[in-house]
Amino acid sequence: xxLVILEQQSxxxxxxxxxxxxxxxxxxxxxxxxxxxxxxxxxLGKSNSALLAELASKKIGHIWNVEHDLLERYTADGYASAxxxxxxxxxPSVVLFPHTYQxxxxxxxxxxxxxxxxxxxxxxxxLDAGALVYVRQFFQGKLSGDIRANGxxxxxxxxxxxxxxxxxxxxxxxxxxxEVFSPVMDATMIRQRPEAPFREAARAVDLTTAEIxxxxxxxxxxxxxxxxxxxxxxxxxxxxxxxxxxxxxxWLPMERQVGSSGQTVAPKMYVAVGISGAIQHLVGxxxxxxxxxxxxxxxxxxxxxxxxxxxxxxxxxxxxxxxxVNKAKS
Amino acid sequence: MKILxxxxxxxxxxxxxxxxxxxRWIDEDALNFEINEPDAYALEEALQLKEKxxxxxxxxxxxxxxxxxxxxxxxxxxADRAIHLELDLNSLDTLGMARxxxxxxxxxxxxxxxxxxxxxxxxxxxxxxxxxxxxxxAHSTIIMQVEVNGSTLRVKRELENGWFQHIEMPxxxxxxxxxxxxxxxxxxxxxxxxxxxxxxxxxxxxELGGMPAAVVWTDKIYAPHKSKQSQIFEGDAKTxxxxxxxxxxxxxxxx
Numbered sequence: 001x002x003l004v005i006l007e008q009q010s011x012x013x014x015x016x017x018x019x020x021x022x023x024x025x026x027x028x029x030x031x032x033x034x035x036x037x038x039x040x041x042x043x044l045g046k047s048n049s050a051l052l053a054e055l056a057s058k059k060i061g062h063i064w065n066v067e068h069d070l071l072e073r074y075t076a077d078g079y080a081s082a083x084x085x086x087x088x089x090x091x092p093s094v095v096l097f098p099h100t101y102q103x104x105x106x107x108x109x110x111x112x113x114x115x116x117x118x119x120x121x122x123x124x125x126x127l128d129a130g131a132l133v134y135v136r137q138f139f140q141g142k143l144s145g146d147i148r149a150n151g152x153x154x155x156x157x158x159x160x161x162x163x164x165x166x167x168x169x170x171x172x173x174x175x176x177x178x179e180v181f182s183p184v185m186d187a188t189m190i191r192q193r194p195e196a197p198f199r200e201a202a203r204a205v206d207l208t209t210a211e212i213x214x215x216x217x218x219x220x221x222x223x224x225x226x227x228x229x230x231x232x233x234x235x236x237x238x239x240x241x242x243x244x245x246x247x248x249x250x251w252l253p254m255e256r257q258v259g260s261s262g263q264t265v266a267p268k269m270y271v272a273v274g275i276s277g278a279i280q281h282l283v284g285x286x287x288x289x290x291x292x293x294x295x296x297x298x299x300x301x302x303x304x305x306x307x308x309x310x311x312x313x314x315x316x317x318x319x320x321x322x323x324x325v326n327k328a329k330s
Numbered sequence: 331m332k333i334l335x336x337x338x339x340x341x342x343x344x345x346x347x348x349x350x351x352x353x354r355w356i357d358e359d360a361l362n363f364e365i366n367e368p369d370a371y372a373l374e375e376a377l378q379l380k381e382k383x384x385x386x387x388x389x390x391x392x393x394x395x396x397x398x399x400x401x402x403x404x405x406x407x408x409a410d411r412a413i414h415l416e417l418d419l420n421s422l423d424t425l426g427m428a429r430x431x432x433x434x435x436x437x438x439x440x441x442x443x444x445x446x447x448x449x450x451x452x453x454x455x456x457x458x459x460x461x462x463x464x465x466x467x468a469h470s471t472i473i474m475q476v477e478v479n480g481s482t483l484r485v486k487r488e489l490e491n492g493w494f495q496h497i498e499m500p501x502x503x504x505x506x507x508x509x510x511x512x513x514x515x516x517x518x519x520x521x522x523x524x525x526x527x528x529x530x531x532x533x534x535x536x537e538l539g540g541m542p543a544a545v546v547w548t549d550k551i552y553a554p555h556k557s558k559q560s561q562i563f564e565g566d567a568k569t570x571x572x573x574x575x576x577x578x579x580x581x582x583x584x585x
Contacts, residue, residue, distance in 0.1 A: 076459075076469060101490050104447075105471045108424070108456030112463040117424045117546045120454050138551060139451055142347055143356070145551040150544075191468035193498040197489055212584065218343075236585070248510025254492075261488055269584040290582040292574065297344070298562075299553075306560045308577055310570045320571035328575045329585060 001038040003064075003092035004028040005083060005107075006055070007100055008045060017051060020098035022166035024159045025058060027125070028096050029170055034127050040064065040090065042181075044082055046072035056175040063178035064090070070185045075192040076106040082183040083110050089181070092154050094132070099158035101260075111156040119147050119157040121279070136160075140278035141301035161260070161283040205239070205255045212238035212269045215258055215285070216246055219274020219295060219314050223251040229273050232318050235325040238271070243281045259284035274314045277302030294318065331385040331478065331501075333376040334438055335409065336431055336445035336457070337369040339393050339400040343450070353550040355420055365400050368446025372507040374514050375476055376444050377408045383478055385441075386410045390434060392427065394418055398530070405525035406517035412530045413438075415538065426542035428460035433538040435465060440502060442483070447472050447506040455506075462504035469504040470497050474511045 006021040025041060032039040042064035043051060055063060064086055070078050087095060097103040099121045111118040124135045134147040134157055149155045207213060214233040220226060233240045240256060247257040258265055259281040270288035275281060277300055286305050293306035294317050303309050310317050341361045350357040376387045389404045391397050392415035401412045413434055419427065435443060448455035462469030474494065475486035484498050488508055535541040561577065563570035578584050
């Protein structure tokens with residue numbers, strides 16, 4: 001049986017589902033069908049009843065409502081313990097998670113307790129001669145690899161954002177049965193003392209409403225080169241954005257960062273300049289209608305999501321592009 | 331306080347990667363290597379904590395002989411000494427790697443263990459968490475700020491979409507560090523000179539209980555399958571730019 005551990009929005013407690021929960025559930029449905037096994041799902045929290053109605057409409061064999069006062073706010077120790085008890089009770093052959101920041105914090109710990117390794121950031125899985133083969137990326141998406149795990153199980157795998165489509169999720173006319181599972185826990189087991197989540201400051205720049213975004217990455221090399229891409233943004237009437245390293249270095253403010261730790265955007269056009277396209281960046285922009293990539297490395301992962309691309313030196317290509325855009329607009 | 335920093339040597343960021351004939355891993359012969367970027371930030375954080383609280387910074391690095399270069403660079407930046415687990419990493423999975431590292435850590439009795447949140451090559455993002463579990467100490471991941479108050483630790487953890495959270499936990503603990511939380515220093519000439527005389531203790535897998543067997547392994551690696559058919563323009567910049575703008579205007583209709 002496959003068990004999918006779902007996630008609530010970590011910043012807003014007990015209010016709504018993390019959207020990647022649905023993608024992972026879709027992965028679980030597809031894998032369970034391939035393997036010819038059942039699918040079960042679990043949600044952890046202090047009181048989850050408000051979330052269960054939406055979940056029960058999906059095609060799931062059984063829902064585990066894992067409730068405990070100590071699960072009110074996420075902690076690595078609390079979640080690892082509760083999941084361990086559930087896995088020991090129901091003995092799944094595969095445990096799937098969404099590859100979120102929260103899962104990265106506790107799932108490796110959980111897998112270790114079963115002498116297993118979490119197969120993280122999986123983009124697909126298939127059955128090969130009776131055994132599951134998981135596909136994940138290496139070198140920030142430049143290469144892919146087939147991963148196998150030994151037979152004893154359970155396997156633990158986390159699913160990359162966007163790898164499975166939430167709209168492929170099968171629903172069911174009859175509500176999935178749910179059952180409360182109360183893990184045995186006490187406060188002394190939990191060493192982390194989490195405080196309330198917060199945001200740094202109100203965002204002055206809302207990239208989500210921009211029609212066109214020109215985004216810059218490491219390829220720009222130095223802060224003094226930023227005007228090169230600013231010119232392009234001006235010519236296109238675009239907002240300027242950046243990948244994480246540019247904001248980390250302070251070359252552009254954090255509020256202009258696109259990616260898993262920054263903003264998620266879906267503009268009419270996204271122009272990625274000197275951005276290699278690590279998954280942390282791609283999840284923040286691959287919903288754009290048209291994606292243009294300019295990069296000197298023809299093998300950069302950004303070209304896998306690009307509709308149009310120029311392989312070349314951005315310091316030659318971008319000024320030429322500014323001229324061509326100005327000409328086309330005049 | 332004693333701070334251990336686990337670092338990894340990885341191929342340089344812009345390396346042209348070629349798949350080895352076995353297809354199990356890349357061909358490493360022609361590559362240059364450097365410190366894994368998040369690990370460089372972990373090292374910097376350790377050095378800053380030492381400057382504030384005193385104590386010792388010990389670098390822990392597993393890898394073949396060539397990793398010695400990255401270790402020397404860390405010593406030149408200010409780490410006091412190093413432990414080099416000299417071994418070939420290719421047959422190890424995360425659990426095996428963490429077992430060896432945890433074994434090497436045990437004798438050190440460090441107050442704090444720092445490492446990068448993930449490696450740029452494998453990217454599994456879990457070695458620190460698994461080490462913490464094996465050592466029976468608390469941990470937290472994707473850390474943007476570290477404060478030590480006596481025997482407790484207060485950290486700022488990054489959540490998704492621009493959210494953060496403070497977390498307190500007791501020492502000893504393992505933290506995985508996010509890139510960008512501090513400003514990296516360069517090694518000084520004096521630092522490079524001093525590094526030559528700093529201790530690098532070499533350990534083998536045998537001394538750490540033997541090479542653990544893998545529970546997961548990479549069968550083969552390959553170029554990713556393209557999910558989208560993209561139109562690529564090449565040639566001189568001006569021609570490529572003109573062709574692209576044509577397409578954007580008449581096909582994508584973005585302006």
